[in-house]
Amino acid sequence: xxxxxxxxxxxxxxxxxxxxxxxxxxxxxxxxxxxxxxxxxxxxxxxxxxxxxxxxxxxxxxxxxxxxxxxxxxxxxxxxxxxxxxxxxxxxxxxxxxxxxxxxxxxxxxxxxxxxxxxxxxxxxxxxxxxxxxxxxxxxxxxxxxxxxxxxxxxxxxxxxxxxxxxxxxxxxxxxxxxxxxxxxxxxxxxxxxxxxxxxxxxxxxxxxxxxxxxxxxxxxxxxxxxxxxxxxxxxxxxxxxxxxxxxxxxxxxxxxxxxxxxxxxxxxxxxxxxxxxxxxxxxxxxxxxxxxxxxxxxxxxxxxxxxxxxxxxxxxxxxxxxxxxxxxxxxxxxxxxxxxxxxxxxxxxxxxxxxxxxxxxxxxxxxxxxxxxxxxxxxxxxxxxxxxxxxxxxxxxxxxxxxxxxxxxxxxxxxxxxxxxxxxxxxxxxxxxxxxxxxxxxxxxxxxxxxxxxxxxxxxxxxxxxxxxxxxxxxxxxxx
Ligand code: HEC
Ligand code: HEC
Numbered sequence: 001x002x003x004x005x006x007x008x009x010x011x012x013x014x015x016x017x018x019x020x021x022x023x024x025x026x027x028x029x030x031x032x033x034x035x036x037x038x039x040x041x042x043x044x045x046x047x048x049x050x051x052x053x054x055x056x057x058x059x060x061x062x063x064x065x066x067x068x069x070x071x072x073x074x075x076x077x078x079x080x081x082x083x084x085x086x087x088x089x090x091x092x093x094x095x096x097x098x099x100x101x102x103x104x105x106x107x108x109x110x111x112x113x114x115x116x117x118x119x120x121x122x123x124x125x126x127x128x129x130x131x132x133x134x135x136x137x138x139x140x141x142x143x144x145x146x147x148x149x150x151x152x153x154x155x156x157x158x159x160x161x162x163x164x165x166x167x168x169x170x171x172x173x174x175x176x177x178x179x180x181x182x183x184x185x186x187x188x189x190x191x192x193x194x195x196x197x198x199x200x201x202x203x204x205x206x207x208x209x210x211x212x213x214x215x216x217x218x219x220x221x222x223x224x225x226x227x228x229x230x231x232x233x234x235x236x237x238x239x240x241x242x243x244x245x246x247x248x249x250x251x252x253x254x255x256x257x258x259x260x261x262x263x264x265x266x267x268x269x270x271x272x273x274x275x276x277x278x279x280x281x282x283x284x285x286x287x288x289x290x291x292x293x294x295x296x297x298x299x300x301x302x303x304x305x306x307x308x309x310x311x312x313x314x315x316x317x318x319x320x321x322x323x324x325x326x327x328x329x330x331x332x333x334x335x336x337x338x339x340x341x342x343x344x345x346x347x348x349x350x351x352x353x354x355x356x357x358x359x360x361x362x363x364x365x366x367x368x369x370x371x372x373x374x375x376x377x378x379x380x381x382x383x384x385x386x387x388x389x390x391x392x393x394x395x396x397x398x399x400x401x402x403x404x405x406x407x408x409x410x411x412x413x414x415x416x417x418x419x420x421x422x423x424x425x426x427x428x429x430x431x432x433x434x435x436x437x438x439x440x441x442x443x444x445x446x447x448x449x450x451x452x453x454x455x456x457x458x459x460x461x462x463x464x465x466x467x468x469x470x471x472x473x474x475x476x477x478x479x480x481x
């Protein structure tokens with residue numbers, strides 16, 4: 001080559017040099033083109049098939065596409081027509097004639113149009129014979145209870161083993177240390193630490209939907225029937241009474257005790273069978289399956305929700321599907337004492353000596369002596385919570401921003417959360433007697449901070465988490481991606 005060039009005349013050599021340079025240029029540009037194509041090509045390939053991308057690219061893909069880099073197939077409850085028992089349950093659920101006032105059904109406080117939560121932003125709903133009695137707690141959603149285990153302490157007992165009595169377990173638990181709940185941490189570790197879990201109501205006092213349903217029927221502040229005979233008499237006159245006969249025999253209407261029990265089982269069947277109680281049609285469900293894109297705020301919110309050093313929300317409000325694809329319910333179904341402030345608008349709280357202490361009473365009575373559980377309430381699901389107008393067991397808050405501020409400021413700026421006494425001193429944990437305040441969670445992030453520390457979340461980060469919680473509401477319609 002060199003020799004050849006040397007033998008050439010000057011113009012020839014210049015021409016050859018020019019040709020070589022332009023072919024070099026072409027080569028370089030060609031190379032850049034190929035690389036660019038490859039980048040764009042791979043990018044759009046991973047955008048279309050995010051599950052094929054290497055794990056190290058997850059974050060980039062999330063940021064670029066808003067998609068789940070590892071979509072999965074969720075294992076959803078099968079859609080089946082309601083059984084005759086469940087159809088009967090639907091009538092009972094919606095029948096105001098079963099209440100003393102004649103104006104209140106289950107649906108009045110658990111509104112089907114509000115994901116079976118309260119229909120308005122009241123802290124507690126009114127009930128009773130004249131619809132003027134006030135309870136002490138806010139109605140939880142009835143959604144997503146279909147997998148709720150009975151109340152227990154510590155690990156779930158094997159199928160055939162009768163679990164030891166609760167008070168014995170509770171005694172044992174007294175010496176056991178608090179196991180920190182971090183997002184992504186081991187639920188098994190928490191279970192082994194003998195923490196209370198499962199059950200229905202804010203204090204777990206009812207084990208099954210069937211047991212539970214009798215409660216509101218005879219609760220004086222709710223449907224206010226005198227007793228089950230009172231309910232049975234109303235059922236025997238109901239327009240749907242004939243639907244009991246093919247299921248339980250013609251004699252059922254003359255047997256009040258049986259009629260009441262079967263009505264409760266119908267209510268339970270309705271709540272378990274009807275897909276309306278567990279729709280799994282939120283944007284997050286579609287996102288998990290790779291059928292929806294998150295906005296940048298929703299994506300940041302999901303990360304903050306899961307990050308053990310930021311929100312750590314997923315430490316208790318579980319956000320991951322199970323390994324076999326069961327969708328997350330956003331609760332670990334365990335109990336915690338968060339030290340939620342006293343709601344001074346409740347009638348019961350006009351008495352300074354009245355305290356709703358959850359598991360240890362007053363509505364629940366069997367655990368009154370287990371004072372290590374005073375102040376503990378069930379962790380609720382966060383599915384559809386964005387649509388509620390009222391939050392926490394006593395309905396103290398009415399917006400998600402207030403809830404987020406509670407988590408963020410409780411320990412670092414308690415003056416923003418709790419009132420001050422006559423001497424100007426902040427009364428922290430003002431809804432639990434001082435002797436039980438050691439039960440309050442001060443270990444789990446974001447509650448592990450001291451006064452004056454930097455809050456775990458900035459204002460913008462709280463808004464991002466709220467944007468993410470918005471993706472947990474059912475009824476999202478995925479447009480094509
Ligand atoms: C006056 C309002 C009101 C009416 C009427 C009412 N409930 Fe409730 N419901 C509540 C409140 C308040 C709670 C929480 C009570 C507690 O924790 O002590 C609750 C709790 C529940 C729970 C437990 C949910 C959970 O997450 O643990 C179920 C299930 C339930 N109600 C079903 C029903 C059924 C079925 C009916 C009709 C027979 C009914 N409710 C009527 C207010 C009401
Ligand atoms: C240590 C466990 C734990 C952690 C961590 C936690 N929560 Fe909760 N959450 C609970 C419990 C328990 C309650 C009910 C407390 C009560 O009413 O007394 C609750 C209630 C709520 C409610 C009210 C729902 C309703 O139906 O009333 C919202 C909203 C909520 N949490 C959001 C969050 C967010 C957002 C985070 C993260 C910043 C978070 N939680 C972190 C345990 C936890």
